[in-house]
Amino acid sequence: MAEIIDGKLVTQVTRKKTAEMTARFKELTGVTPGLAVILVGDDPASAVYVRNKHKGCLDIGMNSFQIEYPKETTEEELLSKIKELNEDENVHGILVQLPLPKHINEDNVINAISPLKDVDAFHPENVGKILIGKYDFLPCTPAGVMELLAFYNIDIEGKECVVLGRSNIVGKPMSLLLLQKNGTVTVCHSRTKNLADITRRADILVVAIGKADFVTADMVKEGAVVIDVGINRKPDGKLTGDVDFNSVKEKASFITPVPGGVGPMTITMLLANTLTAAQKQVKIY
Numbered sequence: 001m002a003e004i005i006d007g008k009l010v011t012q013v014t015r016k017k018t019a020e021m022t023a024r025f026k027e028l029t030g031v032t033p034g035l036a037v038i039l040v041g042d043d044p045a046s047a048v049y050v051r052n053k054h055k056g057c058l059d060i061g062m063n064s065f066q067i068e069y070p071k072e073t074t075e076e077e078l079l080s081k082i083k084e085l086n087e088d089e090n091v092h093g094i095l096v097q098l099p100l101p102k103h104i105n106e107d108n109v110i111n112a113i114s115p116l117k118d119v120d121a122f123h124p125e126n127v128g129k130i131l132i133g134k135y136d137f138l139p140c141t142p143a144g145v146m147e148l149l150a151f152y153n154i155d156i157e158g159k160e161c162v163v164l165g166r167s168n169i170v171g172k173p174m175s176l177l178l179l180q181k182n183g184t185v186t187v188c189h190s191r192t193k194n195l196a197d198i199t200r201r202a203d204i205l206v207v208a209i210g211k212a213d214f215v216t217a218d219m220v221k222e223g224a225v226v227i228d229v230g231i232n233r234k235p236d237g238k239l240t241g242d243v244d245f246n247s248v249k250e251k252a253s254f255i256t257p258v259p260g261g262v263g264p265m266t267i268t269m270l271l272a273n274t275l276t277a278a279q280k281q282v283k284i285y
C-alpha cells in the first residue's frame with residue numbers, strides 16, 4: 001500500500017517559506033513583489049484559477065494586480081497592456097491565463113512578456129535556459145512535482161523515469177527536470193507503441209495526459225512512485241486524475257491523490273517564481 005504524497009502539506013510548508021522570504025525581501029528593499037494576472041474572456045475554470053492566484057499572492061504578502069478583459073479584446077490591446085506591465089516597476093511577474101480566445105495568437109502573447117517577468121517560464125528564452133539547465137524560473141507544475149519528490153526524499157538519480165505526456169507546459173519540461181537530476185528518462189505520448197511495457201519499467205512514473213483514470217495497476221511496476229498531474233472532471237462533477245488511484249495505490253510505493261497532490265503546488269511555485277523575479281529586478285540583489 002503506497003504512502004500518499006500530501007500536496008496540501010507540502011504547499012503549506014513551501015508557502016510559509018516563501019512568505020518568510022518575501023517579508024525579508026520587503027524589509028531589505030522596501031519593495032513588495034507584485035504579480036499581474038491577465039484574464040481574457042469568461043471561462044469559469046480560468047476565472048477560478050485567477051482568483052486562487054490573487055488570493056495566494058495576498059496571503060503571503062505580495063501585491064496582486066488582476067486585469068480582466070472581455071473575450072472580444074483584440075490581440076493588439078492585449079499586447080499593448082503587456083508592454084505597459086513590462087515597464088511597470090511595481091509588477092515583477094506577468095501571467096496571461098491560458099487558453100486565450102481563438103482570435104488571439106498565444107505565441108505572440110507569450111513572446112511579448114519580458115523574460116525577466118515571465119513567471120510561467122513559457123517564453124522561448126526561458127524554455128531554452130531550462131534546456132541547458134541554467135534557468136531563472138521553472139514552469140510551475142513540473143517544478144511543483146520536483147518539490148513533492150524532494151519533500152518525500154525520493155531519489156531520482158539513476159532511476160528509470162517515465163513521463164506520460166509531452167506538452168510544452170508539463171510533459172516536456174518535466175522530462176528535462178528529471179534528466180537534470182540524473183534520472184534515465186523516457187517520454188511517451190499518443191503515438192507511443194506498447195505503452196504499458198514502457199510504463200511498467202518506471203521507478204518514477206509521471207502522468208500528464210488529461211485522460212481520466214487511464215493508468216491502471218497492470219501498467220505500473222510494484223513499488224513505483226506514481227505522480228498524477230491530470231485533472232479531469234467526471235460526469236458526477238467530481239475531480240479525478242489520469243491514474244486509477246484505488247488500484248494503483250495498492251502497487252505503488254508513493255502516489256499523489258487528485259485532488260490534493262500536484263494541483264495545490266502549481267500556484268505555490270508561481271508565488272516562489274514571483275519572488276525570484278522581484279529579486280532579479282531589484283538592484284541590490
Ligand code: NDP
Pocket residue numbers: 141164165166167168169170171188189190191192195208209210211229230231232262263264266
Ligand atoms: P495536453 O493536452 O497539452 O497534452 C497531453 C499529452 O498527453 C500529449 O502529449 C498527448 O500526446 C498525450 N496523450 C494523450 N492521450 C494519450 C494516450 N492515450 N496515451 C499516451 N499519451 C497520450 O495536456 P497538458 O499537458 O496541458 O495537461 C495534462 C493533464 O494535466 C490535464 O489533465 C491537465 O488538466 C492537467 N494539468 C494539471 C495541472 C496542475 O496544476 N495540476 C497544470 C497543467 C495541466 P500527443 O502529444 O501525441 O498528442
